[in-house]
Amino acid sequence: MATLLLIIIYLAFISLGLPDSLLGAAWPVMQSDLGAPLEMAGFLFMTIAGGTILSSLVSGKALKRFGTGKVTFFSTLMTAGAILGFSFAPSVMWLFLFAIPLGLGAGAIDAGLNDYVAAHYKAHHMSWLHSFWGVGATLGPVIMAQYIAGQNSWSSGYFVIAGIQFVLAVILLFTLPLWGKVKSSQNVSQDKQGRKESLGHEEQEKKKPLQIKGVKLALASFLFYCGVEATMGLWGSSYLVNIKGLTAADAAQWVSLYYGGITIGRFVTGFITFKVNNVTLIRAGQIIALCGTILLLLPLPSIFALAGFMLVGFGLAPIFPCMLHETPARFGKKHSQTIMGYQMAVAYTGSTFLPPLIGFIASQSTIQTLPLCMVVFVAAMYLSTEKLNQRDGSPASL
Structure with missing residues (x-):
């Protein structure tokens, strides 16, 4: 029973990832069709992420009142309706209108399912859960690229994604009884990494969450992480079209490979967590990401991009x-x-404000500044986590 529900949760996370990468992949064509300036995508993205922040902050009360299953179903239905609205939007103003429910639905799904998996399933399922978000985020640009290349129609791409979302919503509706049958008292297996709470936690529990040493550094890490992830997804296609000279369809395909890297990496990480601890995996990932942004920054042929x-x-x-x-x-x-909620809110704040900031910088100069900004963001994330590791007494090197 628990395994079947876990499959449903994975499907729900696919639905969470599907719309996240669509706007960036479709924007080079949408911008031309709607007569919008380049930076308008940043403001649309800000509106979506703003709704996500709001719903994540209030999701706790909704989850307690209605349960994770019902909140997930309703949120998926809301995002499906919003994406359908995108496909019929005749102007940018309509896009802003439908961006609100799109963000509200995404925040409730993310907060609810992360909490549920953390409470009821083994630790490695968290990595696999987020790899299924990557499945959705990868499929989004692939589907959009097919309709841009074949029909030059971004609206058809949104229409198809909306249909997939509605199918997932129906599946969630018919499986609602499963959530009640899986007991909330289910024991959580100990993580193979074997990390235990430090003796200092006794004193930490007497403090308010934001007064605990290291919390602000953790929040900074989440801010820059989501800033990097979202900015690459939103502006990567425009960078490839305007700087590297790719077609919009080819650029969308390349961005799908970026999300594919996240997807495959998280699937593999789920197995690696049995042998390697979280701190080492975080550090290694940041170093690899930094190498990737430096590669984008160098004046090399398109294949290196x-x-x-x-x-x-x-x-x-x-x-x-x-x-x-x-x-x-x-x-x-x-x-x-409580700290988890703060981290999610700050993560969405990074998604909300850093991509539009890059869009503003690009509109005042050139989209060629994207790789430099990415290097700065990844470096800031790395420094924040290393200071946090020093606070925890974690090893300073791989």
């Missing part, structure tokens, strides 16, 4: 789920749920 995109995706893969799973080990179980 493709390698850079894949390296960044593969490097980012273990970081987010491993940082989430480290929360109770670093800060104690009493405050872990």
Whole structure:
């Protein structure tokens, strides 16, 4: 029963990832069709992420009142309707209108399912859960690229994705009884990594969450992580079209490989967690991502840009789920749920404000500044986590 429900949860995370990569992949064509400036995609992205922040902050009350299953179903239905609205939108203003429910639905799904998996399933399932987000995020640009190349129609791409979302919503509707049958008291297996809470947690529990040493560094890591992930997804296609001279369809395919790197990396990470601890995986991922952004920055042929995109995706893969799973080990179980909420909110804040900031910089100069900004963001994330590791007494090198 628990295994069947886990499959349903994985499907729900596919639905969460599907719309996340669509706007960036379709924007080079949407911008021309709608007569919008380049930076408008950043403001649309900000609107979506703003709704996600809001729903993640209030999701706790909704989850307690209605349960994870019902909230997930309703949120998936809401995102399906919003994506369908995108496909029929005649102007940018309509896109902004439908961006609101799209963000609200995504935040509730993310917060609810992350909490449910952390409470009821083994630790490695967290990495696999986020790899299924990558499945959706990878399929989105692939589907969009087919309709851009074949019909030059971004609206048809959105229409097909909306149909997939509605199918997933129906599956969630018919499997709602499963959520009640899986007991909430189910024991959580100990993580193979064997990390235990430090003795200092007793004193930490007497403090308010934000007063605990290291929490602000953890929040900074989440801010820059999601800033990097979202900015690459939103502006990567425009960078490839305007700087590397690729067609919009080819650029969308390349961006799908970036998300493919995240997907494959998280699937592999799920197995690696049996032997390697979270801290090492986070550090290794950040170093790989930094190498990828540097490769994008160098004046090399287009094929190296493709390698850079894949390296960044593969490097980012273990970081987010491993940082989430480290929360109770670093800060104690009493405050872990509250700190987890803070981390998700700050992560979405990075997704909300950093991509539009890059769009503004690009509109004032050139989209060629994208790789440099990515190097700065990844380096800031790396420094934040290394300072946090020093606070925890973690080894300073691989």
